[in-house]
Amino acid sequence: MSASRPIVRALVLACTLAPAWPLSAQAPPRAALFGGAMSARVEILAGGRAESMSSPAFLGQGMLSAGRMLVELTYVQGRLAPGAGAIAGRDLVDGRVFVGVRPWDWLSIRSGAQARAFVLAGGTRRWVLGELCGRAESSLPGGVARGHVELWVAPLGSSNTGERLDRARGGEAALTLHPPNRPLWAELGYRIDRVQWGGTRRETLEGVSFTIGVGLPAVPGL
Amino acid sequence: MTISRLWPVVLLGALTAIRSATAQTAGNLLARGVRAYQNLDYPAAAGLMRRLLDESPSPPERSVQAKALSYLAAAEFFQGQRDTALATFRQMLERDARNRPDPLVFPPEVQRLFEEARRLTQTVSAELPREAEIRPDGPPLVAHLFASSPQDIVVTVGPGEQARRTLYEGPIGDSLDVRWDGRDSLSAPISGGHYLLKVVAREPSGRIHRSLEVPLEVTRQAQDTLPIPPAPDRRQILPERAGGAPPLAGLGRALVLVAAVVALPVVVGAESDAGDGRLVVAGAVGLSGIIGLAARGSGRAIPGNIQANRALRDAWRHRADSVATENARRRSAVRLVARVGEPIIRNSEQP
Numbered sequence: 001m002s003a004s005r006p007i008v009r010a011l012v013l014a015c016t017l018a019p020a021w022p023l024s025a026q027a028p029p030r031a032a033l034f035g036g037a038m039s040a041r042v043e044i045l046a047g048g049r050a051e052s053m054s055s056p057a058f059l060g061q062g063m064l065s066a067g068r069m070l071v072e073l074t075y076v077q078g079r080l081a082p083g084a085g086a087i088a089g090r091d092l093v094d095g096r097v098f099v100g101v102r103p104w105d106w107l108s109i110r111s112g113a114q115a116r117a118f119v120l121a122g123g124t125r126r127w128v129l130g131e132l133c134g135r136a137e138s139s140l141p142g143g144v145a146r147g148h149v150e151l152w153v154a155p156l157g158s159s160n161t162g163e164r165l166d167r168a169r170g171g172e173a174a175l176t177l178h179p180p181n182r183p184l185w186a187e188l189g190y191r192i193d194r195v196q197w198g199g200t201r202r203e204t205l206e207g208v209s210f211t212i213g214v215g216l217p218a219v220p221g222l
Numbered sequence: 223m224t225i226s227r228l229w230p231v232v233l234l235g236a237l238t239a240i241r242s243a244t245a246q247t248a249g250n251l252l253a254r255g256v257r258a259y260q261n262l263d264y265p266a267a268a269g270l271m272r273r274l275l276d277e278s279p280s281p282p283e284r285s286v287q288a289k290a291l292s293y294l295a296a297a298e299f300f301q302g303q304r305d306t307a308l309a310t311f312r313q314m315l316e317r318d319a320r321n322r323p324d325p326l327v328f329p330p331e332v333q334r335l336f337e338e339a340r341r342l343t344q345t346v347s348a349e350l351p352r353e354a355e356i357r358p359d360g361p362p363l364v365a366h367l368f369a370s371s372p373q374d375i376v377v378t379v380g381p382g383e384q385a386r387r388t389l390y391e392g393p394i395g396d397s398l399d400v401r402w403d404g405r406d407s408l409s410a411p412i413s414g415g416h417y418l419l420k421v422v423a424r425e426p427s428g429r430i431h432r433s434l435e436v437p438l439e440v441t442r443q444a445q446d447t448l449p450i451p452p453a454p455d456r457r458q459i460l461p462e463r464a465g466g467a468p469p470l471a472g473l474g475r476a477l478v479l480v481a482a483v484v485a486l487p488v489v490v491g492a493e494s495d496a497g498d499g500r501l502v503v504a505g506a507v508g509l510s511g512i513i514g515l516a517a518r519g520s521g522r523a524i525p526g527n528i529q530a531n532r533a534l535r536d537a538w539r540h541r542a543d544s545v546a547t548e549n550a551r552r553r554s555a556v557r558l559v560a561r562v563g564e565p566i567i568r569n570s571e572q573p
Contacts, residue, residue, distance in 0.1 A: 039499065041497055041499070043495040138475045138479065139472070139475075140472060140475060140476050140479070140507070140510055140511045140514050141472035141473055141476065141511050141512075141514035141515035142472075142510070142513065142514020142515065144514060145507075145510040145511070145514055147475070147476070147479040147507050147510075149479060149482040149483070149486075151489060151490070167491075169489075169490040169491060170490050171486045171489055171490050172486075173479065173482055173483040173486055173500070173503060173504075173507075174503070175479075175503060175506050175507045175510055177510070188502070188503055188506050189503065190483055190486065190499055190500045190502075190503040190504075192486055192487050192490055192492055192496060192500070193490060193492070194490055194491055194492035194495070204492045204495035204496075206487075206492070206495065206496055206497055206499060206500075207499070208499035208500070208502055208503060
């Protein structure tokens with residue numbers, strides 16, 4: 001993995017700084033805001049001890065699209081209640097920022113960063129990942145609903161505890177309902193990711209979210 | 223250049239030379255005959271005109287024939303051969319009822335003799351186009367009839383002696399136009415074939431003393447029908463639904479999405495920690511696909527495109543209906559082409 005890191009870094013950087021996409025000027029910008037709740041569940045396996053926590057969390061999302069370019073921000077915050085094996089609860093704060101291009105209407109390629117923090121009474125555990133992401137979208141019969149599947153990998157990552165990133169992968173699938181000629185959206189989503197650090201720590205976050213969006217669709221024709 | 227390549231040129235030259243020689247001979251004889259008549263050498267004039275009429279290798283033109291017959295009759299008259307001159311004038315009228323001796327050339331006594339011949343000779347000549355199109359609902363075939371003197375005629379047309387259609391029956395003064403619309407005696411469009419336009423001159427007693435027969439070769443020609451305009455091409459049809467796919471493809475996408483949601487934990491390598499939350503989303507996606515498919519087919523309707531497509535289809539249907547109507551009209555319409563042969567005069571003594 002270490003040998004390929006410079007290449008991956010360059011790739012992430014190129015995707016992140018790819019805003020000079022020539023098609024970006026061809027259509028007026030479109031913007032949308034999502035807000036809703038997520039039922040989050042976190043499983044942490046560290047030092048042979050498994051902890052399980054869950055929480056309703058706030059989920060906010062913003063999206064800006066101009067031609068084939070897009071920028072997406074996601075923010076999740078919640079108070080994780082301790083479950084099986086967990087001694088104490090903690091705050092969960094998760095944020096993502098992605099810049100991407102949409103070569104076809106059904107596919108977008110994004111790159112960006114994700115940061116997550118678990119705030120405990122004794123300190124905060126924080127990490128940052130550099131991610132590459134692909135999302136496929138498709139309309140569903142009826143023309144009102146649309147679905148998407150997203151997968152991401154994080155070739156880069158750092159933690160404030162100094163642990164080395166072993167592997168980080170995640171994905172998301174969602175059903176978006178968008179009544180014709182209305183600026184309102186509703187999205188039912190499912191996301192899951194797993195991050196492994198230093199060979200001893202494994203975090204899994206899974207969530208089912210329901211959000212309401214306001215704004216114009218990012219994909220023409222939806 | 224070989225002989226075989228030369229022979230068409232040689233043949234054409236020979237034909238031209240023969241035709242030219244014939245014309246020169248006829249013209250020369252006529253000129254010599256006229257000169258002899260003007261010099262009061264009537265026997266010579268009559269001889270030259272007879273040579274012109276009887277011994278020419280090919281029949282002279284009608285105008286030359288008429289002129290030669292006029293001079294011949296006048297020469298015969300001035301030689302004291304009145305009956306012969308009368309017969310010559312009658313012959314001139316039989317060739318064409320419109321023939322007249324030139325009043326500026328021939329004196330009144332010759333004109334009087336011609337008028338007597340006219341009274342005695344009741345003949346009709348016909349003028350028709352060499353080829354004419356006949357339509358029952360369109361322009362008919364027009365025969366221009368010219369009479370040498372007032373008489374009663376019967377004009378009929380038909381394939382034989384039976385089932386002839388009478389086109390005209392009554393008197394003819396100087397001239398008369400007779401029209402035929404291509405229908406038979408039962409007023410049905412004819413099917414084509416060999417026909418005869420017959421002009422029969424009757425005496426007051428009803429006896430037929432002369433008839434003129436004009437052969438008509440009638441062919442029935444079907445009109446070409448027009449091709450039905452092709453239906454609008456798929457590329458011309460605008461999408462009527464947005465964001466949609468064909469119904470089965472749309473359902474297929476929904477199923478793929480359901481599978482992707484269910485398999486997501488496996489793909490990210492977190493299947494051991496995954497809960498059942500994803501099944502809610504998978505179920506919602508599947509339900510949405512089925513409901514969407516049942517409720518609205520595929521995609522959101524685009525009224526503008528639907529209207530444009532309807533206008534396109536209506537315009538095509540209108541054009542196709544117009545062509546179908548026109549084709550039906552063409553199929554029912556009969557188009558006949560008549561080729562007119564040389565008229566034949568039959569006297570009563572002829573069978």
